[in-house]
Amino acid sequence: MSLVVVGSVAYDAIETPNGKRDRALGGSCTYIALSASYFTKPCIVAVVGEDFAPEDRALLESKGVDLEGLERLPGKTFFWSGVYSDDMNERTTLRTDLNVFADFRPKLPPSYVHQDYLFLGNIQPTLQSEVREQMREVRFVGGDTMNYWMLHTRDDLLATIRNWDFLLINDSEARMLVHEHNLRRAAQKILDLGPHTLVIKRGEYGAMLFRRDTLFMVPGYLLEDVFDPTGAGDCFAGGFVGYLAERGFDLRNNHIDVHELHRAVIYGSVLGSFCCEQFGVERFHTLTRKEIDQRFDEFRRFTTF
């Protein structure tokens, strides 16, 4: 069961109270694919420039990520730089150079179009729709978005998510999407927009899963040290969809035990927490499935009563 992932591959300059990196591999597609690779084979659709380093390509390959859909264009790879506040709850973007990402028109290689699962990372909603239309027989499709698209391309966004099985966004985005502060009411309004499953990420405070008939909540994993939160939300997405793909669920036809969705939220939380332990994607150099499953078990111990 393979998972197609669309999003950005980037170089990030990151500064946190724990140190800095001038040029670290990043981007939503990178984090999602690396996290999902512990559960399934991610097939990525993204674009990089001529400066994309062989060692970064090698990291993705070493995790079994299918790079056939990774386009390489003349120019430079998407570059982002940001700095975190002392408590790491706030982040200021210093610079965003779209570079080759500016003209990204995702094209699926023929080998991708019959894959079972599709996760659409945060890119322009019409591009997300174009990718969705290229897929032939998906068993689930879901994705992420952000406040920018809610403000500037709201109609496109609503048309895009109408046929998704799940939407995965953070709490402030959920409130903004339906203009409702109370999360319980906001969630019900979002479920009216199309997706039958909604996951709301709350950063260090955990995550929630909503469906018409059910609610699931998990607190955040309490780390001894948060080194760098960059990519944690995307890693959550990768763990969540990776687990669902590994288990072979057909969300399209709603063939799933809700407890499996709950477990997918836990795996998302686990991957998000590991991501914060080192800079950028560095934790993935050593992270093992055994460590992931051990932290899953820890979540059970920490929340059982």
Added chain:
Amino acid sequence: MSLVVVGSVAYDAIETPNGKRDRALGGSCTYIALSASYFTKPCIVAVVGEDFAPEDRALLESKGVDLEGLERLPGKTFFWSGVYSDDMNERTTLRTDLNVFADFRPKLPPSYVHQDYLFLGNIQPTLQSEVREQMREVRFVGGDTMNYWMLHTRDDLLATIRNWDFLLINDSEARMLVHEHNLRRAAQKILDLGPHTLVIKRGEYGAMLFRRDTLFMVPGYLLEDVFDPTGAGDCFAGGFVGYLAERGFDLRNNHIDVHELHRAVIYGSVLGSFCCEQFGVERFHTLTRKEIDQRFDEFRRFTTF
């Protein structure tokens, strides 16, 4: 098994986006006792003025609260007024009139000193110590405090909590108490100060329980409407200690199954959530033990994976 509760009884003027009350029964002791009354007999130690209304006394009596330790002095009852921000995450105090509470010197009636359980609400640490010394054979003692005492009477506070079984504070207070932002590390430092059990309340984000060998986390109950959060933290305390007292646990000698402590945290969360559903203590006019147990079961459904 009776529980002695020390704290304030007050009249509050509260304004939230949902409305206002000019003079509502409040105070930490009131909220703690009302919440604990669903589990055990609370014996309160507090002071009111001549303006204390018969109907407020009647509410406490109707819940089986022992009022022998409720002193009535010439003058007015403690008065507080505050207003909440639109999202209710911030509260501005408009006025604090200590009135008879200014000279409060808690004296335990003879019938109280042999009770089993003691909860010291947020008052001056030396007064908390004086009450503790009047008790003869407690099976657990714990309490609450606040940033004011950390800043102005730190040595007294540290001496006071040294012999407590548990401390129950919110996340910003925990960070301030040991000058450590990371909650996991802050918790370990607080456990070095004396209490073997620490509960950190995080408002809408839930609560955590720390001991040397264990950690428990629960997300906040997701209300459809938060009417008025005043007293929610004290109701959490009342549910937590009330359940422990009902079950007859001897925390002093550490005779407890940790899962029972986890359940006490859930009951605390349940009582805190009910408190927010109406203004001040109004929800307690109709709240039943059956509703409390139903919400406890809901917590289990919402967090099981």
